[in-house]
Amino acid sequence: MDGIAGKEDDAMAIRLTDPVQTLPGIGPTRAKGLEKLGIATAGDLLWYFPKRYEDRRATFSIADAPVETAVCVPAMVAQRPVTSYIRQGLTVTKVRVVDDQGQMTLTFFNQTYVQSALKPGEEYIFFGKVEKDNGRVAMTNPVFEQKGRQRFTGRIMPVYPLTAGVSNNLIAGAVQRVLADCGRAVPERLPEGLRQERGLLPIGPALQYVHFPRTEGELEGARRRLVFEELYYFSLGLALMKTRRGMGQGAVCTGGQLEDYIATLPFPLTNAQRRALEEAAADMASGRAMNRLIQGDVGSGKTVVAAGCLYLAAKSGWQSALMAPTEILARQHYATLEPLLAQSGLRVGLLTGSMKAKEKRSVYEELELGLLDVVIGTHALLSEGVRFRRLGLVVTDEQHRFGVSQRAALAGKGGEGDFHPHVLVLSATPIPRTLALILYGDLEVSVMDELPPGRQSIDTFLISEDKRQRMYGFVRRQKAEGHQTYIVCPAVGDAAAPLQETELTPAQELKAVEAYAETLQKEVFPDLRIGLVHGKLSAKAKAAAMNAFASGETDVLVATTVIEVGVDVPNATLMVVENAERFGLSQLHQLRGRVGRGKEKSYCVLVSSNRSEETRKRLKALCSTNDGFKIAELDLELRGPGDFFGNRQHGLPQLRVADLAGDMRVLREAQEAAEALLAQDPDLQNPENRAILERVQELFAQNQDTLN
16 A cells, blocks of 8 residues: 555545445455444545544654654664564564664564564664663664655654554554545535634545644644534534424423422422422423423432422323433332322332333333323333323433433323423533533533532542552441441452453453452451442342342442442442542542431542552542532543543434533634524525535434434
8 A cells, every 4th residue: 555645546546435345455354343443434434533643753863862752763674583482472573773873672572573574684764662771772562664665654643543453554544545535525514604714624634634634733723623513513403402392392380389399398408409490390381391401419409309390290280200220220219209209199100121021011001091190210111011191201310321312212102292291301420511511402401509408528538559458447447337338340450459450351340340359258358248239230139239238238349330320328438449540530429429328427538559640630639529510620621521421322423523621612613603504594494504404414313303
């Protein structure tokens, strides 16, 4: 694939729609690897963006090369490479290279192809970190290319996310080929007038520069163009969704009085709870379909607000459904809400996947006949047998664990005529308002930024591996005082060394967590009762493990993040998080919220031996505040939006280029442009805007029903 630019054989030119396997050097195996990355066609390669860049422009002689800095060094191979077989699975290949001013030893691990690739007497460009010791100069596993035939040295080099069997050079080479063959054929997706008004690059140069920028300025211009386009269409889509939903007729709920519900509560509402409840009640009485997010920190009392909405719906003759992400949480909601609502005459049912077929059928029948006012359940609520007589309200807990399509599927299971059930979304993940506007742009947002009186702050500490024994002693002290402990493991590392930095398959991860629990039981706490809960257990086994912990039958619960949401054990006073650096701050804050639910003083211990200054700064921030919104803002600043949702699909298009922490100025520009267009053409029905509407529909394909 040398001399990619300027090929003479046009008959062999690649087209954007060609399968990726038609590219030189990509056979069936590599094509399968690329497919895992979402790359199926030549055109897909152009939209598979680098995650970072390496500056390979700086070139030095062997003598002048700076230490511990990645640079290019031109040199000649002085002798044939020699490979040694150290042990099974490990080979070391060494070769000496020279220039006019010195010599350098190159070491390659498990790269035996170097023996034939590097030829004595030939000159190459070597890129890597230079090491110097007592006059000896060395490089380990450098990138190299023959001098005069460089493609990936002497330039700013893109570094792509990879998978097994797919190298960075493979993707970079394939992208080069596609850009050369059909970079000019990529259709322009922004109107020319808008591009000129905002000073944006055309799409062809933008794609060229985002993959292979010659300067920092070219990269900045490419990113700005691509970020603007992404956020522009995103903003248009969300605005259209919001408009469509706002036009929907909703169940009118005016049959109950809020004060009557509040009078049934055994405690006073906080100002934040009352405000959120009044906002939701106004939505439900308006005649329009409610789409509201109630966002509050762990323990802020969102469930009480949701219960008030369930009450208002039932008193107006409508049924409600509350969907939780796990069976544990669904059962916990049922245990809390059933007695609370029963005193007002509401009939509450439970529906989960682990229930017997006969029990499920009974619930199906009661729902269809209107004998239940409220049903609380898991994804089982989406099953085919579920039909409502008069569904007026859908509540989903922990929204980021459900797709928009799932929310819509449940809302579509009932109703009369053209009306839409009200939708109330609860989230205990504090989200910065800027991020909430993007992720929940189709929802109104109520923020509950106040904790009920008596809710405890949790003392949080960051310790290194050398304090492990003291931490174990602290676990024993909690037991001696009659309390319990969570130990959360990120499901990585060897059982005997839970902090080992290794990448494991899911099966190996599971084995590691199970083995770690066994090690704690046998070697560390033989006199304590150790429990284990993880995501691969059956719903019944999970519930049994959690119930044993909740009832005090186990002293220490070893768990993966399956306990992040909804487990309420007031007697648990200590949360230990192994490998804390592997979690985002918002997730750590969620885990910390599992303790401090009783009257006793509670603690969180973060265990991490990571020495990165940025990592320690991030973890220490958690030790300094219990304010989930401050933590969320910092998390967004330090890690970007991915941490709030990981790789979960929450039903909206994934942002490929935009970084909401760093691109707020471009976001505002994109939103202004979107608002200006919709002010002129609210439904994008004018002929000149048809292509824009089609692009929005393509982007929001999962939510097509809301955009047509």
